[in-house]
Amino acid sequence: MTLAELLRLARQRLEASGIEDAALDARLLVEHFTGTSRSDAIAWPDMVTESQAVAAVEAALERRSAGEPVHRILGFREFYGLELSLSAQTLEPRPDTEILIDAILPFMRDVAAREGACRVLDLGTGTGAIALALLANVPDATAIGVDVSADALATAARNAAGLGLADRFTALRSDWFSQVNGRFHVIASNPPYIRSDDIAGLQAEVRLFDPVRALDGGEDGLQPYRVIAAQAAAHLEQDGAVVVEIGNTQRLEVISIFENECFRLLEARRDLGGNDRVLLFAVA
Template structure:
């Protein structure tokens, strides 16, 4: 296996690291190598290309190798970088927040589709994101809804600090508030839209998750209890109480949970139809919506 040595060029180091990651079975080795080399050298893509022929110092090689060792041990690139893009927004991460994933964008898509159908995209909306983590869903929605105000809740104060920092960095801090509580227990009605990506992994399934998830995402953001539905049993009745008539709650669900979550919504007095679900790229129902009946 090609090792990176002092005097190697940036381009050669990137290619050698990609080969090393590929040999270890790491997904997307080319992308990971570019991101890790760029992070070690504080270079963006343009810098990596334009400085590709520059030789590396011994200290720079050591920095790249240290990052490579972390990735080879299963640490996600986003954790190493301390940031992840979601809905086109750069978000800082912390040990108390999940790494935002593309599947979660289905919640944003379904919410915007619902609001657009009701002509509400430019209205003064009140939104809550229960278990906000890094603030990903809430901040994505606020970036698309210029008149909306959002409240993010989380049981983790460090997570709320991360979300608040992301809101500030994106210029959205004047339209956000963050509250420490379990789901919606500290909130008062009314809300037009409530969203959540709660923990939904069955407790017994966590040990089978990829090492990037089970060893690096916060456990309580993964563990959904024995059947994976504990969080929905708590937050769906809370959301039903908080919503305006005609308001919506939209949650992310696991690959086989949509029917159970729909039933919980109906038991809470919410309505659901075939248009109130959005699938991920694999065709799996991923975002589920319940509507509060109009009086």
């Protein structure tokens, strides 16, 4: 089978299964399992693909047709220009979370320039996406990535090593702040913020393949923010900052939670869809 034929077969198979981005997903799967690129498909459409690669693509198409997200099948996803491995106990890092990186980087660069270092605590690190993106962009920064999942921590550590950031990243198993010592210039988190009763109504690709523990924010979706707001000040350096991702209807409630714990809002940012997405706080 030629590369062009395999691409066409993959697209048609996914279209028939009702996959929304069939052409894109087909291309990603074919390129990954054949070791080719988009340029190859243009320059050498008649390239013959090996039977093992064809079989791997067909198996991947079966998984995608059954609803498994394409990046779960690939085993990695790009975030802020970094390729991050995924595992069963990690969320897929998503483009909306890149807004958090944009919001806190100027603050971190100022701290690093002034003090020669910037210490980051990433709560609920998962793949390590937030911590590693920050480290990759602030050479004087170090980070501790906290998670309750040993699987997630192993994935984050593996990602740090693969990106050459292992010497500045520490994975720590902790239930929020329970095992955390010391103070940090930045505390960052993309915590679970879905209401427990809303989990069942999420898209199947999220509900069935993302770890529920990383989605479920309790009865009102706000419990993790209460924990962070109540304990963050004890772990912040003077003039430190807390930055959190939020659900698109939670802006006023999360601001109120932090203000009740003597924080003040420094900045609020929206995502590319115009939805409230990131809040940045300092101690009042």
